[in-house]
Amino acid sequence: MTDSAARALRTTVTRKDVARYAGVSAAVVSYVVNAGPKNVSPATEARVRDAISVLGYRPNAAARALKLGSSRLLGLIVPDTRNPFFTELAHAVEEEASARGYAVLMTNSDGTMGKERTHIRNLAARQVDGVLLASNMFDPDLAELQAANIPAVLLNASREALGFATVGTDLRAGARAAVGHLIGHGHTSIALAMGSNVAGEVDGRELGWLDALSAAGLPEGPIVRSLFTRDGGYAAGKRLLASAASPTAVFASSDMQAVGILRALNEAGVAVPGEMAIVSFDGSTDAAYCWPPLSTVRQPVREMAAAAVSALVGLHDSAAPAHVVIPSTLVLRRSCGCP
Incomplete structure (x- = not known):
């Protein structure tokens, strides 16, 4: 049979078509497509895969989900897909899920409780196998997932959540290390650019930040609160420049804020790090490509993604949910005054 004749058999190629072409039973085709439950000889598998390729057969994912009782689909909700940290986190989650045979449906909450709840409701209606949620809230409302018996893992979570697995890093320890490093450079007036959370x-x-200042016997520097964005950081930087406190260093709670602060300082002719040193938080790729390059607390993105996906898949079969804390790393570059 020629390739063109094979493709013309019918518009939608079925498993029976593949079986007929390969000279095997439909069950054998199923074993090859689903990698089991029974083994198939290498020669037979090669014939089946050749038939699949020639005929252009595509398994019906929805039908397989009904039969197996699993959609092989995970939901992911992040607060801001424009933030490189969450983009990198989502990419890592997708890679980890794919390695376990799952696809990922990603949604963006835009940092609002309303959109977060809407996405949770929609993912529950789609009967995904589980949901990974990087929430803006410390205690998000997951009642819809619980009602649908869909497991969830809180990703990028800094503390335990009753009844749910959580994965994150120790924000407090990372910030303490960053501010302590600035103190080590001799700074005694250190500002905080702090992002706002919904809760x-x-x-x-x-x-x-407070811990490090207190341990060194230093007074609290000025605090400027803004969004976890470049625009938010730019506004925070301008407010710092207008402050009578005149800090010589600033700890920014996200790389994106630090990028905005750098622009404000550059426009004002303030030298970094000579007149104002900066350390930020997240460790996104963008931090290395600013000028000067940002010293930053790098969150363990790949490790967090691996732990979260493993926990989510494992929750189908076991055990009480756990809180996984993975240490962050202080990456030193020019913005803090290091060579």
Whole structure:
């Protein structure tokens, strides 16, 4: 049979068509496509895969999901897909999920509770196998997932959540290390550019900033609060420049804020790090390509993604959910005054 004749058999190629072409049973085709449950000899598998290629057969994912009781689909909700940190985190999640045979449906909450709840509702309706949520809230509303018996893991979470697995890094420890490093450079007036969260609770990065100042016997520097964005950082930088406190260093709670602060300082002719040193938080790729390159607390993106996907898949079969904390790393570049 020629390739063109084979493709003309019918518009939608079925498993039976593949079986007929390869000279095997439909069950054998199923074993090859699903990698089991029974083994197939290498020669037979080669014939089946050749038939699949020639006929252009595509397994019906929805039908397989119904039969297997699994959609092989995970939902991912992040607060801002424009933020390189969350883009890199989503990419890492997708790679980890793919390695386990899952696809990922990503949604963006735009940092609002309303959109976050809408996405949770929609993912529950789609009967995904699980949801990874990087929430703007410390205690997000997951009642819809619980009602649908869909497991969830809180990603980029800094503390435990009753009844749910959580994966994140220690924000407080990372911030403490960053501010301590600035103190080591001799700075005694260190400002904080702090992003705002929906819940209005004190962020671990603010607590770490306070810890480091207190341990060194230094007074609190000025705090400027803004969005976790470049625009937010730019506005924060302009407010810092107008402040009577005149800090000589600033700890920014995200790389994106630090990028905005750098622009504000550059426009004002303030030298970095000579007149104002900066350390930020997240460790996104963008931090290395600013000028000067940003010293930053790097969150363990790949490790967090691997732990979160493993926990989510494992929640189908086991065990009480756990809180996984993966240490961050302080990456030193020019913006803090290091060579």
